[in-house]
Amino acid sequence: MNEMMTKAREIITGYKGRPLRIMEVCGTHTHEIFRLGIRKLVPQGVEIISGPGCPVCVTAVGFIDEAIWLALEKGCVICTFGDLIKVPGTEISLAGARSKGADIRPVYSPLDAVELARQDRDKQVVFLAVGFETTTPSACLAAKTAKEEGLDNFSLLTANKTMPNAYNALVGSADAFIYPGHVNAITGNATCIRLCKEKGVSGVVAGFTASELMTALAVCIRGLEKGEPFFKNCYPRVVKDEGNPAAIRIMEEVMEPCNSEWRGLGLIPMSGMKLREEYSGFDARVKFDMPKITGKPNPACRCGDVLQGKCKPSDCKVFGKVCTPLHPVGACMVSDEGACSAYYQYSGLI
Amino acid sequence: MCVGLSARVVSVKDDTALIDAGGAKRSISAGVLDDLEPGDYVMVHAGVAIAKITETDEQEAEDIMGELL
Amino acid sequence: MSEQTVTLAHGAGGRQTSELIEKVFKAHFSNPEFTADDAAVLPKIDGRLGFTTDGFIVSPWKFNGGNIGKLSICGTVNDLSCMGARPKYMTCAFVIEEGFSLSALEEIAAAMEKTANEAGVKIVAGDTKVAGKGQVDGVFITTTGVGEIVPGADTSGKYAKPGDAIIVTGDVGRHGCTILLARDTYGIDSDVDSDCAPLWGTVEDIFSVTKDVHVIRDATRGGVGTVLYEIAEQSDVGITLDQSAIPVDERVKGVCGLLGLEPLYLACEGRLVIFAPDDKAQAIVDKLREGKYSGNAAIIGHVTEENKGRVILETEIGTQTILPQPKGELLPRIC
Numbered sequence: 001m002n003e004m005m006t007k008a009r010e011i012i013t014g015y016k017g018r019p020l021r022i023m024e025v026c027g028t029h030t031h032e033i034f035r036l037g038i039r040k041l042v043p044q045g046v047e048i049i050s051g052p053g054c055p056v057c058v059t060a061v062g063f064i065d066e067a068i069w070l071a072l073e074k075g076c077v078i079c080t081f082g083d084l085i086k087v088p089g090t091e092i093s094l095a096g097a098r099s100k101g102a103d104i105r106p107v108y109s110p111l112d113a114v115e116l117a118r119q120d121r122d123k124q125v126v127f128l129a130v131g132f133e134t135t136t137p138s139a140c141l142a143a144k145t146a147k148e149e150g151l152d153n154f155s156l157l158t159a160n161k162t163m164p165n166a167y168n169a170l171v172g173s174a175d176a177f178i179y180p181g182h183v184n185a186i187t188g189n190a191t192c193i194r195l196c197k198e199k200g201v202s203g204v205v206a207g208f209t210a211s212e213l214m215t216a217l218a219v220c221i222r223g224l225e226k227g228e229p230f231f232k233n234c235y236p237r238v239v240k241d242e243g244n245p246a247a248i249r250i251m252e253e254v255m256e257p258c259n260s261e262w263r264g265l266g267l268i269p270m271s272g273m274k275l276r277e278e279y280s281g282f283d284a285r286v287k288f289d290m291p292k293i294t295g296k297p298n299p300a301c302r303c304g305d306v307l308q309g310k311c312k313p314s315d316c317k318v319f320g321k322v323c324t325p326l327h328p329v330g331a332c333m334v335s336d337e338g339a340c341s342a343y344y345q346y347s348g349l350i
Numbered sequence: 351m352c353v354g355l356s357a358r359v360v361s362v363k364d365d366t367a368l369i370d371a372g373g374a375k376r377s378i379s380a381g382v383l384d385d386l387e388p389g390d391y392v393m394v395h396a397g398v399a400i401a402k403i404t405e406t407d408e409q410e411a412e413d414i415m416g417e418l419l
Numbered sequence: 420m421s422e423q424t425v426t427l428a429h430g431a432g433g434r435q436t437s438e439l440i441e442k443v444f445k446a447h448f449s450n451p452e453f454t455a456d457d458a459a460v461l462p463k464i465d466g467r468l469g470f471t472t473d474g475f476i477v478s479p480w481k482f483n484g485g486n487i488g489k490l491s492i493c494g495t496v497n498d499l500s501c502m503g504a505r506p507k508y509m510t511c512a513f514v515i516e517e518g519f520s521l522s523a524l525e526e527i528a529a530a531m532e533k534t535a536n537e538a539g540v541k542i543v544a545g546d547t548k549v550a551g552k553g554q555v556d557g558v559f560i561t562t563t564g565v566g567e568i569v570p571g572a573d574t575s576g577k578y579a580k581p582g583d584a585i586i587v588t589g590d591v592g593r594h595g596c597t598i599l600l601a602r603d604t605y606g607i608d609s610d611v612d613s614d615c616a617p618l619w620g621t622v623e624d625i626f627s628v629t630k631d632v633h634v635i636r637d638a639t640r641g642g643v644g645t646v647l648y649e650i651a652e653q654s655d656v657g658i659t660l661d662q663s664a665i666p667v668d669e670r671v672k673g674v675c676g677l678l679g680l681e682p683l684y685l686a687c688e689g690r691l692v693i694f695a696p697d698d699k700a701q702a703i704v705d706k707l708r709e710g711k712y713s714g715n716a717a718i719i720g721h722v723t724e725e726n727k728g729r730v731i732l733e734t735e736i737g738t739q740t741i742l743p744q745p746k747g748e749l750l751p752r753i754c
Contacts, residue, residue, distance in 0.1 A: 001735070001736065001737060002408075002411075004408075004411040004412055004415045005411070005736065007415055007419060008411075008415060009736065009737070011418070026352060027352070028352050028353050028354075031752075034740060035734070035740060036734045036735065036736050036738070036740065037732070037734040037736065037738035037739050037740035038736070038738070040738045040739055040740065041736065041737075041738040081396070081751070081752075081753040082678075082679075082750030082751040082752060082753065083750070083751075083752050083753060085748075085750055086750070095748070105604075106604070106750055106751055107604075107605070108376075108396065108397055108605040108606065108607075108677070108678065108751060108753065109378070109379075109396045109397020109398070109606075109753075110396065110397070111379055111397045111398075112397065112605070112606060131352070131396075132352065134352040134354075134395050134396075134400060135352060135395065135396050135753075137382055137398060137400070138379070138395070138396040138397055138398040141379055141381050141382070141398060180352065181354075182352035182354045182393065182395055182400065183352065185354075185393060185400050185401040186400060207407060207410075208354065209407050210734075210735050210736050211407045211408070211410075211411045212407050212410070212411070214736060215410075215411045215414050215415060218415070218418060219414060219418060222418055232414075234410075234414055235410070236410060236413075237403050237404040237407065237409075237410045238354075238393050238401050238403045239401070240401075244382055244383070244400060244401060246381075246382040246383065246384065247382035247400065250381070250382060325743075325744060325746060326746060326747075335752070336743035341743075345741050345743060345744060346741060353679040353752060353753055355673075355676040355677050370673075371673040371674075371676055371677055372669040372670055372672050372673025372674075372676070373609050373610065373611070373669060373670040373673050374607050374608070374609040374611075374670060374673030374674045374676075374677060375607065375608040375609060376605075376606055376607045376608065376677065377606065394677070395753075396753050
C-alpha cells in the first residue's frame with residue numbers, strides 16, 4: 001500500500017461520526033468493493049449500499065423472455081454480454097434456452113455482433129442492448145454501422161437505461177453517492193453538479209482501482225463530516241466535466257428517451273433509451289412484430305425490495321433454499337456481487 | 351456496470367484503433383474519440399474507446415489526497 | 420495433391436486400420452511393451468499403484484504451447500504425479516472424426532511421444548475408432564495410466580491441516596486464457612501460451628526436499644480457485660490467500676481485464692497446488708524455482724481452522740474478502 005492509500009485508509013477507518021449510508025450505483029463498483037474487501041474496512045455505522053446500477057440486476061424479467069422468444073420462436077442468433085446468460089426469465093434463462101437449441105453467443109462488443117451478421121447473411125443476429133450511458137454508445141455505433149452497410153440481418157433488442165431519473169428516484173436513500181466513473185466519462189458531471197446545487201445531494205465520481213476507490217471514499221467521508229453538500233470528481237484522469245461529446249451525439253442521433261421498467265424500482269419515466277424511428281428497421285421488437293411479452297417474476301422473490309434496501313436477503317422466503325448462486329431465482333443472486341449472492345457467500349463470516 | 355480497462359493505442363486507421371493491454375491486443379472502435387494517436391492511453395469499454403486518459407492513477411490520488419489533507 | 424484425411428474405413432478394423440496404426444501410432448509409440456495383441460503384458464510393479472483415466476476434448480485441437488496429444492499425456496501423468504505415483508504405463512483411445520487430417524493426427528501422435536518420453540511413461544496399448552462427420556469435434560482422446568507410488572508419499576485432498584502453507588508451482592490461468600483466445604470468440608490477440616506440461620519431475624523436486632507433503636493437486640478445469648474450494652471442503656478446513664502473492668502473467672491480466680474474468684478460475688494444465696507444513700514451504704519453493712516448469716512458484720496462502728469450507732482473500736488494501744465460489748461456465752462480465 002502506498003502512502004496515499006494509507007492516508008485514505010486512515011480517514012476511512014478513523015471515522016467516528018453519525019451513521020452514514022453511502023450508495024454506489026455501478027455494478028463494477030459493487031464488484032471491486034467486494035473484491036477489495038472494502039465493506040470489511042469501513043467502521044461500524046458506515047454502510048455501503050449497492051444501488052440499482054448493475055444492468056443485470058435491474059433488467060426486467062420480461063426482457064429475458066423477449067430474448068428467448070426471438071431465439072426459440074424466430075430462430076435468431078442472440079448475441080449478448082456474458083453477464084445476462086444466467087439471469088432467470090419467467091420460465092428459463094438464456095442458458096436454459098441454449099440447452100433447448102437456441103443459438104446464444106456471448107460477445108465482447110455489440111460491434112462483434114455486427115461482424116457476425118456481416119459474415120453470415122443468412123442468419124438474423126440480435127444483440128441484447130443493455131447497460132447505461134457507458135455502454136449505449138457502443139450499441140448505437142453498432143446500429144449506425146449496420147444501417148450504413150445495409151445489414152438487414154442485424155437488430156437490437158433494447159433495454160438501455162439512463163441514470164439521471166434514477167438518481168431523482170433515489171434522492172434521500174443515501175447520505176452520499178459514489179457516482180459511476182465510466183458513465184460520467186460519457187455524460188460529464190452536469191447532472192451530479194446540479195443535484196448537489198439544487199437538491200443538496202452529495203457525491204463523488206470514482207474510478208475503479210483500489211487507489212481510486214479508497215481516495216473517493218476518503219473524500220466522501222471527509223465531505224460528510226463537514227456537513228455541507230458537496231460534489232467532487234475523484235476520477236479526473238478519465239472523467240471531464242463535459243464528458244464525451246461525440247459519444248453523446250451518436251446516442252442522440254440513434255436513440256431517444258423512453259419510459260423504462262427497472263427490476264425492483266418499477267417504471268421510471270424517461271429513464272430508458274430506444275431506437276429512433278429512422279432506425280426502426282434495426283429494432284428487433286418492430287422487425288419481428290413481437291407480441292407484448294410481460295415477464296412474471298417468481299412471486300416469492302424479493303429482489304426488488306432488496307435492491308431498494310427495504311429488506312435483507314435473508315428476509316426472502318426463497319433465499320438460500322431454492323435460490324442459491326448455482327440456481328438463482330432472482331437477479332440479485334446471479335452475479336457474485338449481487339446483494340443476495342454476496343450475502344449468501346459471506347453469511348457467518350463477517 | 352461498465353468494466354473498463356486502460357490500454358495503449360498501438361495504431362489508428364479511420365475509426366478503428368488497435369489497442370494493447372498487457373500484451374492482449376484488440377481492434378476497437380475509435381468512433382467517439384477524435385484525434386487518437388499511437389501511444390495515447392484510452393479507457394476501453396465493450397469494444398469502444400470511451401475516453402482519452404493518463405496512464406496511471408498515482409498522480410491523481412496524490413492531487414486529490416493533497417487537497418484533502 | 421489433396422490433403423489425406425481419416426476415413427470411416429480407417430476405423431473399420433481392416434487393412435486400412437492396420438495401416439493407420441502402423442504409420443501413425445506405432446511409429447511414435449514404439450517401445451518393447453507396446454502391444455499388437457489384445458492387451459499389453461507388463462512386468463511386475465512393486466509397491467502400491469496409482470491408476471487413473473481422463474478424457475480429452477479441446478477445441479481447437481491445437482493451441483499456442485501444445486495440442487490435444489500433449490494435453491492427453493500431461494493430464495494423466497499429472498493426475499498420477501499428484502498421488503506421488505511415478506508414471507509407468509499408459510493406454511490411449513482415439514475417437515477421430517471422419518475427414519480429420521492425417522498430418523494433424525501425426526502431429527498429435529508426435530506430441531504424445533515427446534511428452535511421454537519426457538515424463539518417462541510408456542504407451543503400451545491403444546484403440547482407434549472413427550466416427551462420422553459431425554459426431555465428434557476433430558479428435559477426442561482418452562488416456563489411462565498406471566504409476567508406482569514412491570515409498571513415503573501419502574497425499575490426498577483430505578489431508579490439508581490448519582497451519583499448512585499453500586504453494587502454486589507457477590502463474591495461474593494460462594491454459595484457460597490460451598484456449599479462450601484460440602477460439603477467437605472475442606477477437607483478442609495475445610502471444611500468451613498454455614502452461615501445459617508433464618509434472619512428474621516437479622513432484623520429484625518436491626519430494627527431494629520432503630515427502631511430508633499433505634496435498635498435491637493439479638489445477639486443471641476450474642483453475643486454482645476450484646481446487647482450493649474442493650480441498651477446503653474435503654479436509655473441512657478454511658483457506659486464506661494473499662491476493663498479491665498469486666502469480667499471474669501480465670498477458671493473462673490483460674485478457675482478464677478486458678473480459679472481466681478471474682484468473683483463479685481459468686484452467687491450468689501445468690500447475691500443481693501443494694499443501695505442505697509451513698516450516699518446509701520455503702525450502703520447497705526454493706527448490707521449485709530451479710525447476711523447468713515451476714520457475715515462479717510461490718507461497719500463496721495458508722490453511723486455517725476457522726472459515727471451514729471457504730476461501731478467503733487478503734486484499735491489497737489490507738482487509739479480507741471471500742473468493743466467489745466456482746460456478747461452472749466462465750462468462751465474460753462486460754457491463
